[in-house]
Structure formats: structure tokens, C-alpha cells
């Protein structure tokens with residue numbers, strides 16, 4: 001059985017990967033619980049409380065075949081104000097440390113999270129060969145990951161380092177992200193509490209809302225492929241732009257007592273992404289990826305699994 005270390009394994013995407021892969025692979029989840037929640041993991045999945053920035057913590061793990069690196073400072077607001085330097089340090093240091101640890105321990109591949117935020121307000125659909133235009137520090141850290149991977153792989157070509165530009169990912173286990181969670185989660189939680197979801201502008205802005213199960217599919221395909229991918233990067237999305245108004249329509253169908261949205265003037269004056277829609281031709285052709293979860297189905301599941309008691313009251317203080 002392939003042995004896989006998942007950094008950020010108690011987080012949103014990491015825990016979904018661990019839970020859905022536990023019968024297929026020998027999984028070890030590592031997380032410092034800065035934002036993750038151990039309860040996200042199915043009981044029985046080996047868990048190490050550790051910091052991916054620290055080699056001594058990674059050394060608590062036996063050598064593995066693959067590393068799925070999802071630890072890091074996972075959204076743009078976490079780089080605000082005094083958290084800026086810590087945000088950068090955590091992301092870049094953990095990534096470089098994981099690459100070094102993985103190579104020195106003979107791993108075949110490192111698969112890591114990049115982001116669609118790299119594209120800023122590029123023309124749609126977003127293709128991997130576009131010039132990237134990060135609009136915030138978070139996106140810059142992911143651009144660093146991609147450049148560092150290319151450089152690292154030129155020096156050490158024996159280990160593939162594959163990056164995924166996740167679009168807007170939604171699904172279960174986002175409660176620990178609190179205010180940093182995806183809009184679908186935030187809207188669900190608001191409606192479950194009888195509150196009106198707040199939409200910036202007229203709700204016509206779009207995102208390529210991608211169910212986390214399809215993200216897990218993409219990562220799994222990258223693990224399984226025999227192709228030598230070097231330091232390649234791929235979009236993972238649905239290939240479809242969905243507006244916030246469409247999300248509200250789906251949510252209203254899923255709730256017995258739906259609450260209408262409140263529309264306010266967009267307070268974000270700079271760097272707001274108006275549209276997001278991935279071209280997924282490359283991942284389809286190279287890895288055989290095909291999105292499987294329909295939005296209505298994913299939203300219905302989400303509504304059926306709301307756990308308001310687990311929502312973390314996050315603030316930027318949590319970075320310290």
C-alpha cells in the first residue's frame with residue numbers, strides 16, 4: 001500500500017483527502033492545529049501534532065512514498081496587518097522544509113496546493129499558460145511555491161513536485177476555518193441560524209465552485225499516474241462559472257425555511273475578483289480528471305451536514 005504524508009491533514013481539504021483515501025493508502029496526517037480540527041479526521045487515521053516548518057516534527061514520520069502538502073497560511077485575509085510576515089514565513093518555510101524532507105527521505109512525489117488566486121482578474125476561462133497576476137500576498141506565496149518547485153526540480157529531477165491551482169473549493173469539514181471558509185459554507189451557516197447571507201454587489205460575480213471530492217480525485221490521479229510530470233501545475237475546477245445568485249437559488253432549494261440574501265455595496269475596492277472559471281482541458285488530458293459532483297448535490301450534502309457547534313471563532317489573532 002502506498003504510504004502518504006498529508007500535511008495540513010486536519011484542515012478542510014487535508015481531512016477530506018485523508019478520510020476518502022484511508023482504505024486506499026496508508027495515510028499519516030500531520031497538522032499543528034493552527035486552523036485545523038482533529039475531529040475532522042475519521043477515528044483511526046494516524047495523526048501527528050506537528051509543525052511542517054520544523055524538520056524535527058517531520059522526522060516523527062517514517063519515510064513515505066508521497067507527500068500531499070496542504071499545510072500553510074490558507075487565505076488572503078490571514079496576511080492582513082501584523083500577520084503579514086508570519087503568513088509568509090509559515091507558508092514558504094513549511095513548503096521548502098517539506099520539499100527537503102521529502103527528497104532526503106526518498107519520496108517519489110510532492111503534491112501541493114497552489115491557488116486560482118494567482119490569476120487575479122485574468123481573462124476567462126483561466127488557463128495554466130496565462131501570465132499570472134497575483135493581487136494579494138497569499139497568491140504571491142503560491143507563485144513562490146510554483147517557481148521554487150520548478151527550480152528545485154531542475155536540481156533534483158528524481159522527485160516530481162506537482163502543483164494544483166484549486167478554484168473555489170467547498171464541502172464538509174470547513175467549520176474550523178470560521179470566517180475564512182468558502183462562501184457556500186458561510187451562506188449555509190448563516191441560513192441555518194436564520195440569518196441573511198450578505199452578498200457584495202449584485203451577486204453576478206462568479207466562482208468555479210469545486211466540490212472537495214473532485215479535488216481529492218485530482219490529487220489521487222497525480223499520485224497514481226506513471227507519467228513523469230516534473231514540476232507541472234494544473235487547474236482543478238469544474239470548468240463552469242457559477243454566480244453567487246445561482247448559489248443562493250441552490251441553497252434556497254436545499255433549506256426548508258430559506259432566508260433571502262442581503263445585497264450591499266461591495267466594500268472591497270481593490271483586488272476583488274469578479275469572475276472565476278477554470279479551463280480544465282489540461283488536467284483532463286494529462287491525468288484523466290473529470291468533475292463528478294454536481295453543484296446542487298454538493299450543496300444539498302453540505303446543508304445536511306451542518307455542524308454549527310464546531311465553527312471556530314477565528315480572528316487574525318489565531319496566527320500568533
Ligand SMILES: NC(=O)c1ccc[n+]([C@@H]2O[C@H](COP(=O)([O-])OP(=O)(O)OC[C@H]3O[C@@H](n4cnc5c(N)ncnc54)[C@H](O)[C@@H]3O)[C@@H](O)[C@H]2O)c1
Pocket residue numbers: 007008009010011012013014030031032033034035036037050051052053070071072073074075090094113114115116165166167168169170177182
Ligand atoms: N479551500 C480553498 O478553496 C482553497 C483554494 C485554493 C488553494 N487552497 C490551498 O489549499 C491548502 C489547504 O487549504 P484548506 O482550505 O484545507 O485550508 P485549511 O486552513 O483548512 O488547511 C490548512 C491546514 O494546515 C494547518 N497548518 C497551517 N500551517 C501549518 C504548519 N506550519 N504545520 C502544520 N500544519 C499547518 C492548519 O492547521 C490547517 O489545518 C492551502 O494551502 C490553501 O492555500 C485552498
